[in-house]
Amino acid sequence: MNRIEFDVVVVGAGPAGITAAYLLAKEGLKVALIERGEFPGAKNVMGGQFYSYPMRDIIPEFWEAAPLERAVSEKQLWLLSRESKIGFSYKNPQFGAPPYNAFTVLRAKFDRWYAEKARQAGVVIIPETLVTGIIKKGTQVIGVKTGRENGEIYADVVVAADGVNSLLSKYAGLHGEIESRNVALAVKEIIELPQGVIEDRFQLEKGQGVTIEFMGEFLKGMVGTGFIYTNKTTLSVGIGCLLSDWVDNGVSPYDLIEDLKSHPVVRPLLQKGTVKEYLAHLIPEGGYRSLPPLYTDGMLVTGDAAMLVNGLHQEGSNLAIMSGKFAAETILEARKAGDYSARTLGAYKKKLDESFVIKDLKKYSNAMPLLENNRHFFSTYPRLLSDAADEFIRVDGVPKKKKQRMILKGIFKRRGIIGIIKDALSAWRIVK
């Protein structure tokens, strides 16, 4: 029987894999894109806000055709105490016009659309096929094995775009099991509501959307956030916390999401909504320090498989696309040079290093360890701030001067002056 051969095999039809496959096929390469799901997107989960950069460079004005939910023109942060909230908001209607800053998306639809673009460009999309191993000749990766009969498929180079906990990089020996403190477990529900209700409740212009991030006591001291993102006729409601924290605290994600949903200031936003779907997924949030080697002889690792996620800014899909693009560029260069060894493929790492992708991850490289060691940001401070606000706003005959004193006293009692200085320093080290 003839061997199945392609120029490039890409494993995983998420944003990273589709981008690499699409750009390579456009240059005339014979590309196979293997996806375990029934169709690209079938298994993909995201909050999700999808930043328009760098997608808008790959398919200009993609918003004209792509299935998007809403253009995000407002970002909110809510600090929740048990019974109240303090909110921060940034709204800019310009974000709701081209070239847009971000969109909410439902990945099952978006990925399918994007993959169809790739198919039209000539990519052979192989669905419902699980990649079960890599084929090597010496140290060089020369193909992959799949779960189908006669399932070996060969290529000059393989792109691992198989998402978090990448089997391919494991098979290639690039990393072992990921540590539970380097991944977040996110759970989310899709809650259906009429379009008009969503626009009224969240005070949205038609077609525009808001993302709300939650921190506070409902997290029970875990490192993470809750969120509500507005889609066209649904809300994505969820929570993501470090996997190690879920395990250590023994909290059930399902209970926690119920706690968030029944919080007195969150509940009215969800009223009369019906839960349509319940999803769970891992997010590699270990940041710069957790990055595995990104290439080896005959293989490049992209997107979540390479742990390219900026957790603090909810950037993942855009970094995946950026890495897919760099992978495609590197492969074209390697093809010209006729060499797919690590020596040539190393250019991929260099491109990433020089871009915002690695620069941003480097900037926040201290964030995760600091946050992990200082849980006050996620629960104590929301509590203190809301106590302070409560005291300040409540009119009950106590003079304001005395109130101020009470507020400060309360804060110092809860966290201590040294604690507060330490926290301020860590906060500075995270964002500096």
Add this chain to the structure above:
Amino acid sequence: MIFFLMALLLHIDIVSTAIDSQYCSEKVTIVHIVVCLKQVPDTTEVKIDRKTNTLIREGVPSIANPFDLNAVEAALVLKEKYGATVTVISMGPPQAKEALRRAIAMGADQAILLSDRSFAGADTLATSYTLAQAILKLQDAGGVDLVLCGKQAIDGDTAQVGPGIATRLNLTQLTYVSKIESVDADGKHITVERKLENGVEIVRGNLPALLTVVKEIYKPRYASLPCLIESLAYEPVVWNAKQISADSSQIGLEGSPTWVETIFSPPLREGGVILNPGDENYDKEFSGLIDTVKKIVAEERSKLVCS
């Protein structure tokens, strides 16, 4: 109930003796099998438009109707046994090619898409007409021995299209088939097991026949990688209304007298009673059950007398 079961057992007994006697040499008897396959929205995602009472298909992922894939598998098993050719046909929009390619990946020989704007909006009457016209064309081109359909499509659940085709083409109609026992050596008869609510029935019918199959018949195979890749580039033949000599008054919306008054989920049926001879109160419960049955029978009978 008991009488019914006894009757059924007796029936099976009689038929199986009949089978034994002619279950001998196997020549090539089935030459051409046609499978009808529909692309349906994945029902885990189906929504109903409350205003028009129709299914909202927009944005919902489409899949090949699962029962139809069981039919494809049955056809492929017969293909392997008798060397038959398997043709898969589907009426639908151009996207339905995807479902047809799936059958090609599994091993079907050719696929035909019946696609024409004028087919749109068809109910089961118009659909069965359209598919029957295509099968007629295949018959004219060289004969069709067997038509296979899934027992029903998971979007409408009507189970009417298969029987509709059988009636229009005057084929032997065998529904809810769970097993193909045998095909006669002379190519004149087929014997199948039908899965009914109260048991299994073994039936022999004349060929050519139309079978609608239940999922127990065969599990659809997982295509090999080379077959899958080959199927991705396969282009199904497309036939329009003219090419199947369709009468325009019998296709699409025009040929569809059905209108939907309302759509609702029927109440769940309660499970039956299971008595175990080893149970403590078995005797008591059994006689209680018999009394209940007697009472129901008496009531029904009195109704008959009155009317």
